[in-house]
Amino acid sequence: MKSAAKNQDFIQNISYDSVIFGFNGSQLKILILEYHNTEYFALPGGFVKMDESLDDAVKKGVSQRTGLEDIYLEQFYTFGSLERSDPGVMDKILTENNLDMEKYGWMLGRFLSIGYYALINYEEVSLKPDELSDSINWYSIDELPPLMMNHKEMVKKALEVLRNNLDRKIVGMNLLPHKFTMKQLQQVYEAILGEKLRRTTFQRKMLSMEILVRHEKLFQGKAHKAPYLYSFK
Amino acid sequence: MKSAAKNQDFIQNISYDSVIFGFNGSQLKILILEYHNTEYFALPGGFVKMDESLDDAVKKGVSQRTGLEDIYLEQFYTFGSLERSDPGVMDKILTENNLDMEKYGWMLGRFLSIGYYALINYEEVSLKPDELSDSINWYSIDELPPLMMNHKEMVKKALEVLRNNLDRKIVGMNLLPHKFTMKQLQQVYEAILGEKLRRTTFQRKMLSMEILVRHEKLFQGKAHKAPYLYSFK
Numbered sequence: 001m002k003s004a005a006k007n008q009d010f011i012q013n014i015s016y017d018s019v020i021f022g023f024n025g026s027q028l029k030i031l032i033l034e035y036h037n038t039e040y041f042a043l044p045g046g047f048v049k050m051d052e053s054l055d056d057a058v059k060k061g062v063s064q065r066t067g068l069e070d071i072y073l074e075q076f077y078t079f080g081s082l083e084r085s086d087p088g089v090m091d092k093i094l095t096e097n098n099l100d101m102e103k104y105g106w107m108l109g110r111f112l113s114i115g116y117y118a119l120i121n122y123e124e125v126s127l128k129p130d131e132l133s134d135s136i137n138w139y140s141i142d143e144l145p146p147l148m149m150n151h152k153e154m155v156k157k158a159l160e161v162l163r164n165n166l167d168r169k170i171v172g173m174n175l176l177p178h179k180f181t182m183k184q185l186q187q188v189y190e191a192i193l194g195e196k197l198r199r200t201t202f203q204r205k206m207l208s209m210e211i212l213v214r215h216e217k218l219f220q221g222k223a224h225k226a227p228y229l230y231s232f233k
Numbered sequence: 234m235k236s237a238a239k240n241q242d243f244i245q246n247i248s249y250d251s252v253i254f255g256f257n258g259s260q261l262k263i264l265i266l267e268y269h270n271t272e273y274f275a276l277p278g279g280f281v282k283m284d285e286s287l288d289d290a291v292k293k294g295v296s297q298r299t300g301l302e303d304i305y306l307e308q309f310y311t312f313g314s315l316e317r318s319d320p321g322v323m324d325k326i327l328t329e330n331n332l333d334m335e336k337y338g339w340m341l342g343r344f345l346s347i348g349y350y351a352l353i354n355y356e357e358v359s360l361k362p363d364e365l366s367d368s369i370n371w372y373s374i375d376e377l378p379p380l381m382m383n384h385k386e387m388v389k390k391a392l393e394v395l396r397n398n399l400d401r402k403i404v405g406m407n408l409l410p411h412k413f414t415m416k417q418l419q420q421v422y423e424a425i426l427g428e429k430l431r432r433t434t435f436q437r438k439m440l441s442m443e444i445l446v447r448h449e450k451l452f453q454g455k456a457h458k459a460p461y462l463y464s465f466k
Contacts, residue, residue: 011246014345054313054345078311078347080287112247112287114311114345164401 010047015111016058017045017151018073019158020066021192022122022138023175025184028191029122029138030155031066032145036134037096040089041145043154044136045113058116066136067128072172073116076161077154084150085110097132117158119173119192141194163193171211171232179215179229182206243280248344249291250278250384251306252391253299254425255355255371256408258417261424262355262371263388264299265378269367270329273322274378276387277369278346291349299369300361305405306349309394310387317383318343330365350391352406352425374427396426404444404465412448412462415439 020031032041046061048054063069087108094104122138129136139145144155162169166189175188186202206212213233217226253264265274279294281287296302320341327337355371362369372378377388395402399422408421419435439445446466450459 011343011345013244014247048313048345050343051315053315054311057313075311078287078308080281080290080347082284082286110244110283112244112281112347114313164398168397 009049010106011050012106013109013111014048015045015113016048016054016061017043017113017115017154018058018062019043019076019115019117019155020062020068020071020073021117021119021158021162022125023119023188023191024121024123025175026187026191028141028194030141030144031127032137032139032147033065033129033133034135034137034145035093035096035132038092040093040148041151042148043151047107054114058114062116065130065133068120068125071118071120071125073118075114076117077115077157078112079115079150079154080112081150082110084113084153086149089148093132113154115154115158117162119162119169119175121175166192167209179231181218181227181229183227185230242282242284243339244283245339246342246344247281248278248346249281249287249294250276250346250348250387251291251295252276252309252348252350252388253295253301253304253306254350254352254391254395255358256352256421256424257354257356258408259420259424261374261427263374263377264360265370265372265380266298266362266366267368267370267378268326268329268365271325273326273381274384275381276384280340287347291347295349298363298366301353301358304351304353304358306351308347309350310348310390311345312348312383312387313345314383315343317346317386319382322381326365346387348387348391350395352395352402352408354408399425400442412464414451414460414462416460418463 018031022029022031031044033044034041044062044065046057046065048057052060058073062071062073090107094101094107127136127138141155141159144152146152147155170185170188176184182203185206186197186199189202190197211233212230215229215231218229219226251264255262255264264277266277267274277295277298279290279298281290285293291306295304295306323340327334327340360369360371374388374392377385379385380388403418403421409417415436416432418439419430419432422435423430444466445463448462448464451462452459
């Protein structure tokens with residue numbers, strides 16, 4: 001990033017930020033970077049080159065900043081308020097990373113930022129901070145550090161969109177083993193929605209959505225209590 | 234581009250476009266502009282000033298371009314491909330409107346465009362084309378004229394988002410009288426979804442969503458056939 005970022009290469013006033021939700025079967029977390037010597041915690045983000053598509057820029061940038069390869073990111077909102085930009089924050093990040101103001105000063109301008117989100121199993125990936133950052137870590141959504149600029153608002157909006165679309169998103173997300181019990185599925189919903197659900201209501205709703213195939217029972221203990229296994233159609 | 238258009242008030246490389254759905258109780262239409270002497274049909278769109286928020290720019294711009302006041306526009310997607318920009322189209326629009334290339338040449342660049350949509354009752358509004366446009370009209374979604382750039386893709390995406398969110402959006406949208414029958418509600422759904430629905434399934438789903446209050450019956454003919462009236466909670 002240091003060598004690549006030239007004024008003329010990037011579209012001015014446009015950035016992206018990513019909210020990467022991680023899930024391990026029971027807990028929902030978010031990926032946060034910390035910038036060198038600043039105490040600024042932030043969502044992984046970046047800029048768009050004049051000759052690359054927005055989607056390509058996000059895909060490549062998130063991979064470079066986090067070490068995550070080939071995760072599916074989906075756009076959720078574009079943040080365009082005046083208040084969200086804070087030149088002081090970018091100024092400190094540039095200074096602490098010894099980046100030339102002449103060359104990188106455009107980063108202090110006003111930015112509209114396009115938010116993307118992803119939902120992955122955090123036990124199956126390994127992380128690597130980029131050269132601007134001290135660390136990259138998973139934080140529980142209830143215990144986020146103070147985030148810079150309007151990144152907290154971004155997390156809130158991403159979570160709202162994810163929750164509203166969970167019924168449609170759940171099928172393709174690889175958060176469960178190929179075959180799973182209704183209880184496992186309910187645990188995914190409960191962790192993401194942040195609330196307990198009634199077992200009978202949840203089961204009825206899931207079955208009525210006609211997205212599940214029922215398989216054999218999962219025999220563990222007493223046969224008459226064995227739950228059915230399901231997979232997505 | 235940057236140096237040639239130094240006096241610009243607008244953010245370079247950012248535009249917005251609006252998909253305004255109109256509905257009259259049975260038919261779904263879309264608002265389309267035609268540019269002077271170009272045969273270009275387009276969604277109403279515009280640019281964002283450096284010192285105004287994205288939402289404010291869209292609100293003001295759509296009002297100026299269409300004559301519609303105070304409609305509620307909601308963001309649905311940001312289009313960021315390389316292919317969507319077409320300098321030839323903008324060139325012709327500027328030329329036919331006798332606009333100075335020195336001053337407006339920046340409009341020929343690459344643009345990321347933020348899509349907004351609205352859904353209003355088209356019988357309750359009056360339209361007024363802006364000075365760039367010959368006409369502004371409602372077109373049935375099945376009979377749209379050929380649209381410029383990627384505006385057809387924008388309409389498709391807006392319709393997809395509207396359909397996916399209809400259960401949540403229907404309540405605040407003022408598309409029905411205060412009290413309405415289940416049949417009237419079903420007609421709204423059918424027009425927007427573009428398909429016929431089964432009466433019993435639709436009624437069961439609507440009642441299970443717990444968004445309706447049941448009132449007195451609507452007495453017209455035979456009393457035992459009178460349908461109940463409902464309103465939104």
